[in-house]
Amino acid sequence: MDDIVTENLTKSYASGWPGRPPFVALDGLSLAVRRGEIFGFLGPNGAGKTTTLKILLGLVRATSGHAFLLGQPVGDVATRRRIGFLPESPYFYDYLTAEEFLGFYGQLAGLDRAAINQRVTDLLGLVGLAEARTRQLRKFSKGMLQRVGLAQALIHDPELIILDEPMTGLDPVGRKQVRDLILSLRDCGKTVFFSTHILHDVEMICDRVGIVMKGRLVASGRVDELVRQDHTRSVEVVCQQLKVEGNAFIHSLATRVLQQGQQCLIVLPSPDAVDALVGEIRRQGGQLLSVTPHKASLEDLFFQEATQQASRPLSHMTSGRAS
Template structure:
């Protein structure tokens, strides 16, 4: 393995399915290379249908890859000792909704061999961690979507795992629920856990992740630290506010700007990149206008994602 602190790693992971009466082969995942390191929050990003859940099912040993390899804690996936060191919350899980929060966690604790005082103490710790102590005696059928996600994460932590795998943990939640899950993931990182989660919600991933991988239609198109991917792959726009421009200069400005908004005597200009700033400043000096403000705009993970989608569309269409 490339890094001694690698916890999860894949090399050329590929999965195909047979569909339809004639057994047509469909590729769900093609040549995935991941390297998740100890103590980080790693985001596995892509639109719905990109292959995220298929990948996670392979990592959990629920389905087998067609080709390629994957390791957990340096051992091949499926190794029982490795499985005991991870926790998992699938997307849209079904829980026995007649159980209370307490009974639900007791059930999963028993599966890991926990009993008596040790189990009771662990459940108390987890309910406190996920902010669900008040609902310990409430049936799951009365839980909100956000409450179910939080108690689901508590279930994934019952065995005190080193690696926590979450499939779309923020899907379907309102803004308050998403923030609660984000805060919980950050607390898990602070406690030394490694978090691997899939998502199509890019804003949440940008706030949480140390590194991300982006996949489109089963193909990995980017992987690395969030800040580095944005710096390398996204042009940083610039907002400029100018006062006192004449019609001629305004017309020239429209040719070099992404957007020009006239507000009384002032003009708000959005430049596509920092390369245009020198030309705009020269135009301002020539027109004897006033530069009110110049504000660089930071690119986002969403900007990077949209760029990758646009760049890869022809290639992806050919692959289908």
């Protein structure tokens, strides 16, 4: 069962000038987020992440394509009772206290007074703001606003939680708290879909990720599967008592050669050349110390995709608009 499905989602904006092509923010984006998983939605600024989230929440209408949340087409008002949302850099009614603020969103979700009181107490404790219950939001720091925003997204105990850059503005402790919170939500059977550009967080907590570039989904799957697909994985070979200077064969195999005293570090672009290199080291009388396959990270994959996209012709697309 998929909680989020998009099929060939496209969003374009008229340029405002006759003859000028429209700006395409999303270009046939198709993805599926399974029930009960944490899905990380990755992409650089302007890739289309926020546009996708806005379409899912009915804030923006897609030019073409379809999207479904919890099995219902986006725009279905009743379905939103089962969805929690935290926007990027949230701005809230700053004249409200934290308690009033959460109460307001609880009422909008149709909760009764008793349920609201209980949820407000629980959630303010969960996000570490119990002390600030009666403080107006205008007196909150950016990190506190982010945390009360998270509490707002969870006030009605939704099944699907959509978060736009939830780690933004948080210190390392706050980020860890949010990571733990997201993991605990999954443990409770919730589905979490969040956009981010902090790759470390994605690698740590996401079951699956999707990478969006220039409005297109360029990769999607489990983090380990995506990283395994990467063909540029390198190997680091360390040896000693070997003079690499002037050895054209070694230089032709390696992407980088570093000689530090007796030791030498040779970086190969792939495991294919390891045998040839080890043979050459032995022939030259060197001593092999280690062979370490360098496991490519999600960051490597991300930059590889970004570089490939950047080198592609733009055709009808225009880059630069914030997502």
